Amino acid sequence: MNAVSAAKAAPAPPTTAARRRRLGVPAALVPVLSVCALLLVWQVVSARFFPPVLFPTPVMVGKALVGEILSGRLLTDSVVSLRRIFAGFVLGCTIGAGLGLLMGSVRLARRTLDPFIQFGRFVPSISLLSPALIWFGIGEGSKLFLITYTTTFIVLLNTLGAVLSVPRNKIRAAQSLGATRWQLFRLVMLPASLHGIFTGMRVGMGLSFTTVVAAEMIAADTGLGYLILNSRLWFQTDVVFVGIITLGTLGYLADKTFQALIHRLAGRYAPTH
Numbered sequence: 001m002n003a004v005s006a007a008k009a010a011p012a013p014p015t016t017a018a019r020r021r022r023l024g025v026p027a028a029l030v031p032v033l034s035v036c037a038l039l040l041v042w043q044v045v046s047a048r049f050f051p052p053v054l055f056p057t058p059v060m061v062g063k064a065l066v067g068e069i070l071s072g073r074l075l076t077d078s079v080v081s082l083r084r085i086f087a088g089f090v091l092g093c094t095i096g097a098g099l100g101l102l103m104g105s106v107r108l109a110r111r112t113l114d115p116f117i118q119f120g121r122f123v124p125s126i127s128l129l130s131p132a133l134i135w136f137g138i139g140e141g142s143k144l145f146l147i148t149y150t151t152t153f154i155v156l157l158n159t160l161g162a163v164l165s166v167p168r169n170k171i172r173a174a175q176s177l178g179a180t181r182w183q184l185f186r187l188v189m190l191p192a193s194l195h196g197i198f199t200g201m202r203v204g205m206g207l208s209f210t211t212v213v214a215a216e217m218i219a220a221d222t223g224l225g226y227l228i229l230n231s232r233l234w235f236q237t238d239v240v241f242v243g244i245i246t247l248g249t250l251g252y253l254a255d256k257t258f259q260a261l262i263h264r265l266a267g268r269y270a271p272t273h
Contacts, residue, residue: 056238061245064238073227078246081212081223082254084140088147089208093201096152100159100200101193105185110160121153126214138219143212150211151204155197162196163189198262202255209251 039058046055056064068074103110103117125146132142166189174188216225224243231239 053235053237056241060238061241064236065242065245068239068242074242074246077222077224077227077243078250081216081225081247082250084143084212084216084223085147085205085208085254088144088212089151089201089205091144092148092151092204092208093155095148096155096200096204097159097197099152100156100197101163101185101190103156104160104163104193105189117153117156120149121157125150125211129215129218132215133219142219143215146215147208147211150207154204154207155200158200158203159193159197162193162200165196166192194266198266202258205254205258206251209247209254213247 043058046052046057049055052060065074099113099117103113128146128149129142132145136142136145170188170192171184174184179187212223213225213228216223217229220226224247228240228243231237231243
């Protein structure tokens with residue numbers, strides 16, 4: 001038997017799904033089991049090695065979570081933070097994607113704006129908190145500015161990279177068929193860049209959550225960031241964990257929702273799986 005026949009006769013290695021079926025664990029239960037394992041380790045470690053005020057157990061955090069939900073404070077703070085995140089995220093994505101497409105398509109715009117982009121992307125938004133408070137006050141304006149600033153650069157850079165990485169053969173083929181500059185942008189460059197644009201948006205969404213929490217910890221009287229800071233001042237560590245878990249859960253759900261929307265609306269050009 002030659003090597004080719006032996007290779008064909010050899011059984012294919014089992015896939016991950018096949019190994020899970022062999023172990024009797026449905027794929028949908030794997031994340032649930034991993035979370036349960038983490039909670040068990042958390043319970044043992046916090047109960048045996050730390051005082052509750054420093055590291056509360058999952059049971060304590062669960063009770064605090066129920067209390068915050070029943071009081072209505074958690075829902076109010078979550079809605080306020082999500083509203084701020086959504087407003088800044090949409091505005092930042094609009095500015096970043098627009099400038100990225102412009103710079104990627106027009107060489108003069110890229111050369112003109114590049115120094116400002118390269119400078120601004122290295123300035124963290126939290127360093128602009130004091131100027132934002134001076135310019136916009138402690139209201140919604142300062143938080144919107146910080147989230148927009150954070151989101152703009154990551155979306156812009158991903159959009160610019162996506163436009164510049166469009167295969168030249170596609171552009172030449174469209175030009176040889178007589179495509180105008182607008183048709184070239186609309187039918188070739190934009191569809192080929194959508195995957196990179198949406199990737200930048202997903203990263204920008206995570207940064208938006210980070211920025212709004214930092215802003216709410218310093219200049220707000222509502223929001224999840226304020227909830228975490230205020231609870232820390234009163235040594236309510238279990239409520240601090242409630243705020244952290246709520247943030248992570250909302251971010252996870254927002255990312256999954258965004259992926260589903262992109263897959264439904266633009267899956268042909270920007271597959272998410």
